[in-house]
Amino acid sequence: xxxxxxxxxxxxxxxxxxxxxxxxxxxxxxxxxxxxxxxxxxxxxxxxxxxxxxxxxxxxxxxxxxxxxxxxxxxxxxxxxxxxxxxxxxxxxxxxxxxxxxxxxxxxxxxxxxxxxxxxxxxxxxxxxxxxxxxxxxxxxxxxxxxxxxxxxxxxxxxxxxxxxxxxxxxxxxxxxxxxxxxxxxxxxxxxxxxxxxxxxxxxxxxxxxxxxxxxxxxxxxxxxxxxxxxxxxxxxxxxxxxxxxxxxxxxxxxxxxxxx
Numbered sequence: 147x148x149x150x151x152x153x154x155x156x157x158x159x160x161x162x163x164x165x166x167x168x169x170x171x172x173x174x175x176x177x178x179x180x181x182x183x184x185x186x187x188x189x190x191x192x193x194x195x196x197x198x199x200x201x202x203x204x205x206x207x208x209x210x211x212x213x214x215x216x217x218x219x220x221x222x223x224x225x226x227x228x229x230x231x232x233x234x235x236x237x238x239x240x241x242x243x244x245x246x247x248x249x250x251x252x253x254x255x256x257x258x259x260x261x262x263x264x265x266x267x268x269x270x271x272x273x274x275x276x277x278x279x280x281x282x283x284x285x286x287x288x289x290x291x292x293x294x295x296x297x298x299x300x301x302x303x304x305x306x307x308x309x310x311x312x313x314x315x316x317x318x319x320x321x322x323x324x325x326x327x328x329x330x331x332x333x334x335x336x337x338x339x340x341x342x343x344x345x346x347x348x349x350x351x352x353x354x355x356x357x358x359x360x361x362x363x364x365x366x367x368x369x370x371x372x373x374x375x376x377x378x379x380x381x382x383x384x385x386x387x388x389x390x391x392x393x394x395x396x397x398x399x400x401x402x403x404x405x406x407x
Contacts, residue, residue: 153396154221157228160396166230166245168285168392170277174268177330177401178394179206179219179259180371181229182378183247183387186211189256191299195377196258198296202305202373204329206399209257214247216257220398225257231390233375238382243390250387260371261330262394263308265401269323275316278357285392286310287351288370292344295377303376306352307335307343307367311359317366324368329404336367343367353391 147159153176159165169178184192189211196203209216214225226247234242234250244250263286267277279286286308293305312320317337325333336343348365349356353372359365378386389395 153398156396157220157223160230161224161227163245169230169394169396170264170267170286170392171280173396174271175401177206177265177397177399177404178262179397180262180374181225181387181389181395182258182260182374183225183255184258184378184383185252185385186254186256188300188381188383191301192258192374194298195295195301195374196260198298199373200328201331201335201369202295202371204261204331205258206261206329206397207257207259211256212253213257214251214255216259219259219395223395223397225395226251229389229395230393233388233390235375235378235383235386235388237384238379247387255387258374259395259397260374261404262371263331263368264394265330265404266324266327268401269327270320273319273323275312275320278311279355282357284355284357286354287348287356288353288372288391289340289343289345290352290376295373300381300383301377303373303380306370306372306376308354308370309348309351309365309367311357311363312366313363317364320366326405326407327401328406330401331369331371334366334368337364340365340367
């Protein structure tokens with residue numbers, strides 16, 4: 147892979163098996179996407195679910211049934227092979243992880259690409275705001291909350307949040323920056339006491355890795371694109387697929403193009 151890969155280069159490295167890790171910090175000027183892949187029979191309900199829960203589920207693109215390239219996401223995207231790792235759910239339970247969907251693909255699958263907080267991290271880094279999971283070489287910590295999602299058809303579940311510890315001044319600046327990017331989760335939903343979200347222990351995230359929270363820092367929580375996976379599990383679909391948390395699709399969409407003023 148080149149020293150400064152384009153999103154196309156990066157996807158090719160993933161497709162060929164050269165890259166299999168979390169995607170935070172890669173191709174930072176370009177939007178990354180969470181994925182939910184469902185049979186067409188459930189796509190209408192899931193679309194309404196995303197529309198009802200725009201903070202955790204901001205849509206970047208939706209494919210046609212059986213379409214695995216989704217042109218608006220990037221040049222020659224192959225949803226079946228361009229994500230470092232996928233979660234496969236059967237009857238509401240995580241059945242397996244895989245690095246390719248070639249053997250699992252169905253002609254009725256509909257792809258939903260959902261904005262990811264990794265996209266705004268480049269803007270935070272440019273402002274000098276430290277990102278602990280990047281510093282420590284870990285996946286961002288993600289937590290299931292007790293906050294219920296707005297239900298649509300069979301989809302409900304609980305909100306999932308990602309957390310980044312920050313000093314107070316950095317947290318204020320992070321709110322200002324990320325509020326301009328609703329397509330990648332926008333401003334934080336909570337700052338401070340995790341118990342108010344129903345999170346008992348920051349050292350035990352349900353997804354991703356724990357990171358150090360230093361004295362004087364505040365935990366800052368953003369709505370997270372893993373939320374659809376809790377909805378998929380709660381719906382107990384016979385088969386559904388998502389990205390492995392932290393392992394995203396890198397798109398050709400420039401983060402700057404997602405800003406609102």
